[in-house]
Amino acid sequence: MAKPDCLFCKIVQKELPAEVVYEDDQILAIKDIDPAAPVHLLLIPKMHIASLNEIHNEHLELMGRLQMIASQLAKELGIAEKGYRLVNNCGSWGGQAIFHLHYHLLGGKEMGWPPE
Numbered sequence: 001m002a003k004p005d006c007l008f009c010k011i012v013q014k015e016l017p018a019e020v021v022y023e024d025d026q027i028l029a030i031k032d033i034d035p036a037a038p039v040h041l042l043l044i045p046k047m048h049i050a051s052l053n054e055i056h057n058e059h060l061e062l063m064g065r066l067q068m069i070a071s072q073l074a075k076e077l078g079i080a081e082k083g084y085r086l087v088n089n090c091g092s093w094g095g096q097a098i099f100h101l102h103y104h105l106l107g108g109k110e111m112g113w114p115p116e
Contacts, residue, residue: 003048008100012046026062027069029105038108039077039084043070049101052090070105079107087115 002009010016012028021041022029032040043066049055055063067086074080084107089095 006100007098008044009048037106039079041105043103050099
């Protein structure tokens with residue numbers, strides 16, 4: 001169920017614009033408006049889940065699907081062979097700014113560790 005005050009729920013509901021790269025009945029992938037890499041997508045489950053801390057057994061299929069779609073998109077965008085990063089920020093100390101579970105798919109440049 002969508003939360004009326006959630007930015008990503010509004011994007012999923014098409015109430016706010018976004019550059020959609022992929023969409024199915026469970027997942028939306030959009031271009032990040034402030035990219036940190038040449039390829040920077042946000043993979044957003046359409047179901048509102050506040051953070052990774054909120055997932056349960058009933059979300060196992062969805063979470064697996066997110067991983068598969070990330071891999072598929074990396075291949076389609078030409079970043080799979082050299083490598084990419086799939087990131088989830090959980091909670092305020094983890095850097096989560098929007099409290100709707102999402103992953104950042106980043107690639108197209110060499111990335112160091114620890115993250116910059």
